[in-house]
Amino acid sequence: MENNNNILIIALVVAAVIAVIIAYNVYKNIKRKNADKLSMKIAEDEKLHITLDNKADMSEVARIILEGLGGSENVREVDHDGGRLKVQINEYGAVDEKKIRSAKVGGVLRPSKTAVHIIIGSAAESLENELKKHVTPVA
Known part of the structure; x- marks a missing residue:
């Protein structure tokens, strides 16, 4: 009888060790799958830049950004806040983010259907x- 109890205890310990190994492997696989979902791949032509080059021609950068915003007729208001250029737009679909990014800005955010924020850096005020x-003010 005592021999059967020892065998039962050994079987329970082995089963517990196997359960821990299986649980660890499941956890590791789930963690790896979610990490793949979160990884961001940036194409070579979409490399992000922190700020504009100080030697950048602001009129040329403004022309590219205005083209990416859908032209002057799509822009209602332009303002800056720190390193961001905040633009109020008329038509959401007219904005071409790739075109704006081609001006080597830090990034493009679209917080709403009528707003586009362009991360510029210290040159935001001069770019504004x-x-x-080039933008006619809305009365």
């Missing part, structure tokens, strides 16, 4: 002034 030259 350049864009305002």
Whole structure:
């Protein structure tokens, strides 16, 4: 009888060890699958830049950004806040983010259907002034 109890205890210990190994492997696989979902792949032509080059021609950068925003007729208002250029737009679908990114800006955010935020850096104010030259204010 005591021999059967020892065999039962050994079987339970082995079963517990196997259960822990299986649980660990399942956890590791789930973690690996989710990590793949979160990894971001950026194409070679979409490399992100922190700020504009100080030597950048602001009128050329403004022209590219304005083209990416859908032209001056699609822009209602331009403002800056710190390193961001905040643009109010008329038509959401007219905005071409790839075109805006081709101006080597830090990034493009679209917080709503009528707003586009362009991360510029320290040149945001001068770029705002350049864009305002080409945009007719809405009365």
